[in-house]
Amino acid sequence: xxxxxxxxxxxRSYLKHFLFSILSFxxxxxxxxxxxxTQDVLLLFSFCVGLGILVFLLAVLNRYSNRLEIWRNRIVLxxxxxxxxxxxxxxPNIRTFRIEQSICQRLLRIGNIYIASAGTTxxxxxxxxxxxxxxxxxxxxxxxxxxCL
Numbered sequence: 844x845x846x847x848x849x850x851x852x853x854x855r856s857y858l859k860h861f862l863f864s865i866l867s868f869x870x871x872x873x874x875x876x877x878x879x880x881t882q883d884v885l886l887l888f889s890f891c892v893g894l895g896i897l898v899f900l901l902a903v904l905n906r907y908s909n910r911l912e913i914w915r916n917r918i919v920l921x922x923x924x925x926x927x928x929x930x931x932x933x934x935p936n937i938r939t940f941r942i943e944q945s946i947c948q949r950l951l952r953i954g955n956i957y958i959a960s961a962g963t964t965x966x967x968x969x970x971x972x973x974x975x976x977x978x979x980x981x982x983x984x985x986x987x988x989x990x991c992l
Contacts, residue, residue, distance in 0.1 A: 848913040850979060852906050855951045856972025860902035867895030911956070911970050913983055918958065920968040930968050934983060936960045942976045956980075 871891035878884045904924070912919040916935070922928045938961045944954040954976035957966040973979060 844982075846914050847919075848982060850911040850913070850970070850973055852909055852970065852972040853951075853953045853974040854906070855974070856948075856953050857902040857906065858951065860898050864895040864899040864902075867891045867898070871895070909970060911968070911973070911979075913979075918968070918983060920958075920970060932958060932960045932967060936962070937983075938963075939966070940980055940983070941966070942980065944976070948972075 868891070871888045874884055874888045874891065908922060908924045910921050912921065917931055917933050918937075919929055919931045937958060939957070939959040941957040941959075942954050943957065948954050953972050953974055955969070955971045956973060956976050956979065958968040959966045
């Protein structure tokens with residue numbers, strides 16, 4: 844297995860954002876087609892288009908600013924693009940590995956991962972909307988088992 848394994852949130856986890864953006868664009872087109880072109884309609888059209896673009900860009904930015912790196916003996920959660928926050932946990936020090944999935948997340952095969960180390964009382968690393976979280980758990984603990992041999 845090639846290390847590091849980099850895991851980002853799945854595009855499917857931003858389905859609500861993309862649907863909102865599409866509905867915003869459809870609403871803007873509806874305004875242009877069914878209402879007379881006035882200054883108020885153009886202002887509302889601009890608001891709908893701007894809001895749709897903003898929500899879409901925030902979803903894309905959020906996906907690219909979060910990643911989980913799995914190394915042979917540690918995992919690193921990196922947040923941010925310009926300002927960066929990194930949390931590193933040694934795999935043998937993992938106290939709790941929690942997977943949370945709602946009904947919609949189970950249907951989309953995505954989930955949230957929470958990781959706590961021996962030195963903390965709360966979850967130290969949280970990454971939301973990753974594809975196949977059980978597979979990620981298996982990869983993490985298999986890499987730890989190989990190091991012990």
